Structure formats: structure tokens, C-alpha cells
Amino acid sequence: xxxxxxxDHPKLPKGKTIAMVVLDGWGEAxxxxxxxxxxxxxxxxxxxxxxxxxxAPERWRLVKAHGTAVGLPTEDDMGNSEVGHNALGAGRxxxxxxxxxxxxxxxxxxxxxDGFKYIKxxxxxxxxxxxxxxxxxxxxxxxxxxxxxxxxxxxxGAKRIRVHILTDGRDVLDGSSVGFTETLEKDLAELREKGxxxxxxxxxxxxxxxxxxxxxxxxxxxxxxxxQVLGEAPHKFKSxxxxxxxxxxxxxxxxxxxxxxxxxxxxxxxxxxxVDGDAVVTFNFRADRVVMIAKALEYEDFDKFDRVRFPKIxxxxxxxxxxxxxxxxxxxxxxxxxxxxSGEYLVNNGIRTFACSETVKFGHVTFxxxxxxxxxxxxxxxxxxxxxxxxxxxxxxxxxxxxxxIAEKARDAILSRKYDQVRVNLPNGDMVGHTGDIEAxxxxxxxxxxxxxxxxxxxxxxxxIYVVTADHGNAEDMVKRNKKGEPLLDKDGKIQIxxxxxxxxxxxAIGGPGLAPGVRxxxxxxxxxxxxxxxxxxxxxxxxxxxxxxxxLIEVLDN
Ligand code: 3PG
Ligand code: CO
Numbered sequence: 001x002x003x004x005x006x007x008d009h010p011k012l013p014k015g016k017t018i019a020m021v022v023l024d025g026w027g028e029a030x031x032x033x034x035x036x037x038x039x040x041x042x043x044x045x046x047x048x049x050x051x052x053x054x055x056a057p058e059r060w061r062l063v064k065a066h067g068t069a070v071g072l073p074t075e076d077d078m079g080n081s082e083v084g085h086n087a088l089g090a091g092r093x094x095x096x097x098x099x100x101x102x103x104x105x106x107x108x109x110x111x112x113x114d115g116f117k118y119i120k121x122x123x124x125x126x127x128x129x130x131x132x133x134x135x136x137x138x139x140x141x142x143x144x145x146x147x148x149x150x151x152x153x154x155x156x157g158a159k160r161i162r163v164h165i166l167t168d169g170r171d172v173l174d175g176s177s178v179g180f181t182e183t184l185e186k187d188l189a190e191l192r193e194k195g196x197x198x199x200x201x202x203x204x205x206x207x208x209x210x211x212x213x214x215x216x217x218x219x220x221x222x223x224x225x226x227x228q229v230l231g232e233a234p235h236k237f238k239s240x241x242x243x244x245x246x247x248x249x250x251x252x253x254x255x256x257x258x259x260x261x262x263x264x265x266x267x268x269x270x271x272x273x274x275v276d277g278d279a280v281v282t283f284n285f286r287a288d289r290v291v292m293i294a295k296a297l298e299y300e301d302f303d304k305f306d307r308v309r310f311p312k313i314x315x316x317x318x319x320x321x322x323x324x325x326x327x328x329x330x331x332x333x334x335x336x337x338x339x340x341x342s343g344e345y346l347v348n349n350g351i352r353t354f355a356c357s358e359t360v361k362f363g364h365v366t367f368x369x370x371x372x373x374x375x376x377x378x379x380x381x382x383x384x385x386x387x388x389x390x391x392x393x394x395x396x397x398x399x400x401x402x403x404x405x406i407a408e409k410a411r412d413a414i415l416s417r418k419y420d421q422v423r424v425n426l427p428n429g430d431m432v433g434h435t436g437d438i439e440a441x442x443x444x445x446x447x448x449x450x451x452x453x454x455x456x457x458x459x460x461x462x463x464x465i466y467v468v469t470a471d472h473g474n475a476e477d478m479v480k481r482n483k484k485g486e487p488l489l490d491k492d493g494k495i496q497i498x499x500x501x502x503x504x505x506x507x508x509a510i511g512g513p514g515l516a517p518g519v520r521x522x523x524x525x526x527x528x529x530x531x532x533x534x535x536x537x538x539x540x541x542x543x544x545x546x547x548x549x550x551x552x553l554i555e556v557l558d559n
Contacts, residue, residue, distance in 0.1 A: 008544070009539050010544075019422050019455050020424070022085070022426070022471055023426050023429055023471075024428070025474030026429045027474065027476040029473065029476040037476045038476070040446045042446065044452045045509075059511045060508070060509045062506065064528070065529065069093065070093065073138075078171075078473070080471075080501055081288075081471050082097075085365065085368035086368055086369075087529065089370055089534065090338050092549055098285055100334070100336065102145070105145060110152070113332060119330070122314045124159075126275075126278040127160040127278045129280045130149070132165075132318075134146070136172065140290075141284045141286070146163075150187060150198070154191055154194065161188075164201055164227070166211055169205070173496060173500075185239075202228050202233065202270075203258070204224060204258055205258030207257055210228075216360055219392075221296055227261065229274040231269075235247060236263075243263070257394075276312045279315070287321035288363055291322060295327065297315045317330070318333060323335065325374060340546065349543060350420075353381065353421045355385070355424070356384070356413070356423070357426075360389045361431075383413075395435060395440075399432045401444070401447070407424070415458055415462065426448045428447050428475075430471075433474035433499070434500075438497075441475050456512070469508040472501045478497060508553070518557040519555075522551075522555045531550040532550045532552065534550070
């Protein structure tokens with residue numbers, strides 16, 4: 001039968017403290033002025049890259065962090081934190097939400113499941129509301145999936161549809177929302193010609209409306225609730241395209257931060273509040289930024305903000321976003337069944353684990369790491385510490401974020417010798433990279449590098465091992481490029497800032513005084529990716545990885 005017990009590694013000892021450091025949004029790219037990691041002073045990471053010693057000829061290599069290596073549909077899909085941390089923690093490659101939704105739409109299975117049957121019961125007398133991120137970023141959602149869904153539901157009896165859009169500019173270029181909204185408007189107009197009453201009902205920028213995560217700022221979700229459910233917002237427009245264009249003109253506003261708006265009819269009445277008897281689908285496949293709204297839509301008992309009205313609706317997620325909480329209860333597509341993660345194995349083999357980040361990435365090193373599962377496996381052996389993030393600011397204003405505080409917690413955890421694994425996520429490269437502010441991103445990278453230094457110093461003191469890697473690229477390239485790799489200019493001759501992640505590989509560096517001298521990277525996994533890291537770390541803890549895990553990156557030479 002199945003056993004959690006891991007085999008002992010034949011050569012590597014147990015009992016070493018391991019620091020597992022994930023630099024968020026830290027890829028490897030050519031050095032140039034738009035590579036903020038290159039521009040920034042990063043002596044610690046530089047030293048890891050340039051280790052040359054007799055015993056440790058290589059401490060650094062690159063691993064894949066995008067596309068099929070992390071379970072995404074194609075090699076054109078950039079990496080992201082969900083799939084990156086899933087792969088790091090699970091040690092295997094799972095077809096991810098984006099892919100699963102593609103398959104379900106393609107085969108039509110999406111319309112055969114319980115989730116669809118459930119919401120369909122409202123089609124006769126109620127409105128179907130679709131809420132989600134409007135872009136082709138492929139990180140949280142995809143426009144082509146929304147288009148297929150619109151077609152599918154209207155062919156299956158939805159007579160009245162309202163779409164509540166969240167503009168992106170974070171996984172795609174800022175300003176692209178205008179085009180996405182125009183495309184959606186055209187599709188909805190075609191549906192209207194076919195007799196379906198379909199319209200955009202409300203909108204707002206993803207970072208300001210609805211898509212907060214890890215309970216950083218409930219006001220964000222409330223602003224969305226007011227517009228989507230209550231039909232109330234500070235801005236009222238007759239057309240969504242006009243709304244997006246006009247609101248973008250407000251100084252310092254962009255797609256990510258568009259204020260909430262509602263679409264009104266000629267009499268000034270909101271065209272699509274959510275009311276009793278309606279159906280609602282959140283069409284994002286990725287969990288972190290829709291868990292909060294899912295709770296607001298689903299939970300009878302709810303005290304995070306005053307909902308004013310709690311309509312009796314039939315609600316389904318595109319996926320189930322949290323398997324542990326069973327949230328939401330109804331969903332259109334089953335999520336990847338990520339089980340037997342390295343975290344669960346290690347805890348079941350007595351590894352005491354400390355995990356820490358600040359709020360905006362806290363769920364990444366816990367929830368995503370553990371296969372989209374909330375909470376610890378065994379509180380007696382694990383401690384998860386969340387450092388509150390600054391809220392209500394864009395992180396270019398405080399690019400150092402809580403890197404120092406996270407590093408201090410990690411240092412203290414290491415020096416306490418109470419833990420075998422101390423795992424952190426350092427958010428700076430990613431969170432500041434997403435703002436598109438190059439100068440601030442340089443400061444961010446330096447801060448992350450300093451945090452790594454503090455953690456490595458602690459590892460040095462306890463004779464431990466470090467594993468420093470990243471979940472995907474971001475800060476290493478801040479400009480949109482053409483196929484030849486040259487920066488693209490807009491019509492005013494200015495470079496087009498890239499706020500999104502990239503397709504670049506990420507580094508992994510392994511070392512520290514506790515590392516057995518014979519350890520080196522295997523030569524036979526040249527195209528290794530993030531999913532190879534879990535087996536590697538299990539080895540460093542003194543265990544063999546389970547046989548179905550992606551292979552380890554290291555071998556131990558006898559010397
Ligand atoms: C976000 O949610 O902030 C971005 O869409 C993706 O960033 P992450 O994958 O690094 O969290
Ligand atoms: Co990111």
C-alpha cells in the first residue's frame with residue numbers, strides 16, 4: 001500500500017538546515033538597460049552565479065519556468081506564480097487551469113458537468129453574470145475562453161447575460177484594455193443580433209476592483225461588489241469602451257487601477273446589478289485573486305464588508321479555487337488534482353518547516369506551494385508566518401517592500417535551529433516589476449539581493465544549505481520587444497514598458513557549508529524546469545524523492 005515514508009538518500013545526510021529562497025519575478029536575460037537585475041547592485045546573487053572553486057565547479061544553473069515545463073498550454077505562455085510555485089512544491093508537472101479550461105471548452109465537457117447544470121437552472125428566469133479579468137494574458141483568464149463560454153451558454157439557453165469586466169495592463173501591455181473591451185463589445189453585439197440580451201454591466205481595474213488577494217485589502221473587493229452586485233459606482237457610462245477610454249485619461253490612472261464604473265441605460269439605471277434568481281460565474285481559472293470575491297458571493301456568514309444585499313444566486317467558479325475550503329462549492333471545470341506535494345511528504349518524514357512572506361505573496365509559499373491547499377499539514381511541525389504588506393499603495397512607491405523583515409524572520413528561524421526547512425518568497429522583483437517603473441524595480445532588485453545575503457549569512461552560521469531560485473521572470477526585462485528582440489516603440493517614439501512576466505528561464509543556486517562536497521548538477525537534465533526542484537530539495541534533506549517525481553537536478557560524486 002501507499003506510504004508517506006521516503007527512502008533514505010544513499011549518500012546525502014539528514015539534519016542540515018535548508019533555506020529555500022524564491023525570488024519572485026527574477027529571470028535570467030541579456031544584460032542591458034531594461035534588465036533591472038543587471039542594472040541593480042546585486043552582489044550576493046552575482047557571487048552565487050560566479051562561484052568557481054575546485055570542489056564546487058558549478059553552483060548555479062538555469063531552469064525553465066514557462067510554457068509546458070510548468071503545465072501551461074504552449075511555449076508562448078509566460079510563467080506565473082501559481083504554476084511556478086505549484087511546480088516547485090509538487091515536483092511534478094500538472095496540466096494547469098488554463099489548459100484544463102481549454103480542454104473542457106474544446107470537448108464541450110464544460111457543459112456536461114454539475115457546475116454548468118446548476119447555473120443553467122437560472123437561465124430561464126434570471127440573468128447570467130460573468131465576472132473576470134478581460135485580457136489574453138493567460139495568467140488568470142483568457143479572452144478566447146470567455147468568447148467560447150459566451151457562445152456556449154447562449155446556445156444552451158442563456159437569454160440575458162451581463163459581463164463585469166476587470167481591466168488588466170499587468171499581464172499584458174497597459175492600454176490594451178481598450179482593444180479587449182472593443183472586441184468583447186463586438187461579440188456581445190453579435191449575440192444581441194441573435195436575440196440574446198447581452199451587455200457589459202460594470203468594470204474596473206484589476207488592482208483596484210475585485211482582484212485583491214490573500215485578504216490584503218477588502219476595500220478592493222467591496223468596490224467590485226458595489227458595482228457588480230449593487231449596480232453602484234462613482235462613474236457611470238452608457239458604453240464600456242467609452243468608460244475605459246475616459247477613465248484612462250484621469251492622471252496616474254492605468255488599466256490596472258481604473259476606478260469602478262457601471263453601465264447605465266437611458267434613464268440612468270444600472271443595466272446589470274446581480275439580483276435574486278441570477279446565476280454568476282467568475283471566469284478566472286487562477287485562484288488567488290478570486291478567492292475573496294468567491295467568499296463574498298458564496299458565504300452566508302460574512303463580515304469582511306457590508307454587502308448591503310446578499311442576493312440568492314446560483315454561483316459557480318470557472319474552477320474550484322480552494323480544495324480545502326471547497327470554495328466555491330460549484331465550478332465548471334475540475335482543478336488540477338495536485339496531491340502528495342513535497343511539503344506534505346517532508347512533514348510526514350519529520351521535516352520541520354518554516355514558511356514566510358509578506359501578505360501579497362504569502363499564499364505563494366504556502367497555498368500554491370502545497371498544491372492550492374490552505375493551512376499547514378501538521379501544525380506541530382510547521383509554522384507559517386505572514387508579514388503584513390503595505391496596502392493602498394503601488395509598490396514602486398516602496399520598492400523595498402518587506403524584504404528585510406522577511407529576511408529577518410528567516411534568519412531568526414534558521415538561527416533558532418528549530419526548523420529543517422526555512423522557505424521564503426521575496427516579492428520585490430515581481431511586484432515592483434508589475435508597476436512598470438524601471439527605476440523602482442532596480443531598487444527592488446537590490447533589496448531582494450540584500451535579503452538573500454542575510455539569509456545566506458544565517459545558513460553559513462548554522463552550517464546549512466541554501467537553495468535560491470525564482471518562480472518566473474519579470475524584472476530582468478522591462479520592455480516589450482519585437483521578434484528580433486529589439487525594444488518596441490509606441491507612436492510617440494517612447495519604449496513600450498513591459499509590466500508582465502516573461503518567457504525567460506530562472507536561476508537556481510545551491511550551496512552552503514552543509515552541502516556535501518561531491519554534490520553537483522547532473523549533466524543529463526539540460527532542460528530541467530521548476531518541477532525538478534522538489535526532488536532536489538528532498539535529496540538535500542537526505543531523502544530519495546518518490547519515483548513519480550520529476551528527476552533531481554543533482555548527483556553526488558564520490559571524492
Ligand atoms: C498578479 O496576479 O499579480 C499577476 O497577474 C501575476 O503575478 P504573479 O503570478 O507573480 O502573482
Ligand atoms: Co507577477
